[in-house]
Amino acid sequence: MNRLAALLGDHRPVLLDGAMGTLLQDSGLEDGHPGELWNLENQDAVRAAHTAYADAGSRVLTTNTFGGTRPRLDMHGLGDRLAEVNRNAARIARSVADGRGLLVAGDLGPTGELMAPLGTLTPEETQALFAEQVVALVEGGIDLVLVETLSDLAEADAALAAAREVAPDLPIVVTMSFDTNLRTMMGVRPGDAVTHLAAAGADAVGANCGRGPEEMEVIAAEMVAARPDGLLLVAQSNAGLPQVVGDHFEYDASAEDMAAHATRLADLGIDLVGGCCGSTPGHVAAIAAALGQAGVR
Numbered sequence: 001m002n003r004l005a006a007l008l009g010d011h012r013p014v015l016l017d018g019a020m021g022t023l024l025q026d027s028g029l030e031d032g033h034p035g036e037l038w039n040l041e042n043q044d045a046v047r048a049a050h051t052a053y054a055d056a057g058s059r060v061l062t063t064n065t066f067g068g069t070r071p072r073l074d075m076h077g078l079g080d081r082l083a084e085v086n087r088n089a090a091r092i093a094r095s096v097a098d099g100r101g102l103l104v105a106g107d108l109g110p111t112g113e114l115m116a117p118l119g120t121l122t123p124e125e126t127q128a129l130f131a132e133q134v135v136a137l138v139e140g141g142i143d144l145v146l147v148e149t150l151s152d153l154a155e156a157d158a159a160l161a162a163a164r165e166v167a168p169d170l171p172i173v174v175t176m177s178f179d180t181n182l183r184t185m186m187g188v189r190p191g192d193a194v195t196h197l198a199a200a201g202a203d204a205v206g207a208n209c210g211r212g213p214e215e216m217e218v219i220a221a222e223m224v225a226a227r228p229d230g231l232l233l234v235a236q237s238n239a240g241l242p243q244v245v246g247d248h249f250e251y252d253a254s255a256e257d258m259a260a261h262a263t264r265l266a267d268l269g270i271d272l273v274g275g276c277c278g279s280t281p282g283h284v285a286a287i288a289a290a291l292g293q294a295g296v297r
């Protein structure tokens with residue numbers, strides 16, 4: 001049986017959470033500082049963000065570790081604290097999830113370095129970068145691994161291999177960003193991602209980020225059409241597109257827009273639904289209400 005399905009139980013779709021970075025910025029994280037810094041210096045703010053999503057109805061909390069690989073942490077002088085950054089993040093999410101019966105997804109974003117031939121990283125080096133992050137997340141107590149916002153199938157393969165290497169019993173979810181004419185930046189189509197990543201051992205495959213709900217629904221339909229037996233599908237759309245409002249960006253999809261979108265994803269047969277950039281606890285609460293999941297645990 002699919003390892004993630006076994007963890008999730010029968011109710012579908014399962015509600016994920018939304019963006020973390022903007023919540024931390026709203027709590028005072030300074031421009032130019034990575035959100036991961038607060039896994040060290042302001043754990044209360046990270047915990048408050050998880051709590052807001054849990055209260056909104058999220059059943060899976062995503063660790064604050066999108067930029068938790070060594071190359072990304074090195075950009076901010078935090079590379080030597082990689083284990084602490086990732087372990088703390090998992091523990092903070094765990095502290096909110098425990099007692100509420102929620103799951104914790106250990107979040108991995110792109111490594112921050114391109115693989116050959118566009119860049120220099122070999123598959124083995126890429127796998128090693130993901131593996132050291134997963135080790136620390138597992139020490140902190142994650143329930144599953146979520147690799148997200150990828151563009152390159154080779155990088156996804158390396159992340160899957162890393163998770164299998166250091167956490168063979170944990171379910172693995174891989175989502176890619178189909179933000180370039182319904183393909184990833186590297187030209188991968190949704191159906192090809194589903195076929196490839198299912199064969200590579202992912203328990204769930206999906207799409208995140210991107211260009212808003214409308215395109216996400218086209219992508220979701222293509223994923224459903226390619227779904228092999230037993231694979232779960234995931235969609236976490238941005239809350240529309242960013243618009244300049246005064247001195248900052250605001251995403252143009254309202255909570256109601258995202259709720260209607262989530263209902264259409266559920267009708268398509270998507271198993272796990274959440275949000276990405278611009279999605280707040282308010283958006284997630286509206287989705288929970290639309291899916292009839294307010295209070296479902």
Ligand SMILES: [Zn+2]
Binds near residue numbers: 210238276
């Ligand atoms: Zn995003």
